[in-house]
Amino acid sequence: MTGLDIEITPQARDWVARQGGVMMIRASTRNGCCGGSTSVPVADLGEPEDLAGYVSEMKEGIRVYVAEDLRVEHPLKVRLERFLGFRRLFVDGVELASGTQRKRGE
Structure with a gap:
């Protein structure tokens, strides 16, 4: 595959490079307090355990x-967030996907 439309900010790129130069973008399910779920994009350092x-x-x-099951319909931007000395990668640009699929008009 070529041509993924992913931008990595300079701060994120430098941090990932210092941590080994490898990252993955995948979907992670989040459950709501009253039921339901959504899939949010996350970026982690390192490569997947199973390629x-x-x-x-x-x-x-x-x-x-x-991850192949992550719907990438818009350009992605990976940036670095910092809080009290902690750092983590954050992904912008992926639409949330509901855990329950509904047809239009329902």
Whole structure:
């Protein structure tokens, strides 16, 4: 696969490079307080334990693995968030997908 439309901010790129130069983007399910669920995109350092179901390519000197089941319909932007000395990657640009699929008009 080539041509993933992913932007990695300079701060995120530098931090990932210092941590080994590999990251993955995958969906993570979040449950609501009153039922229901949604899938949100997350970025983690390192490569997946099982490479099946992921595609990868180099972006800005970083090896990026993206889960094949993650709907990527818009450009993604990976940025670094900092809080009290903690750092984590954050993904912008992926639409949330409901855990329950409904047809239009329902």
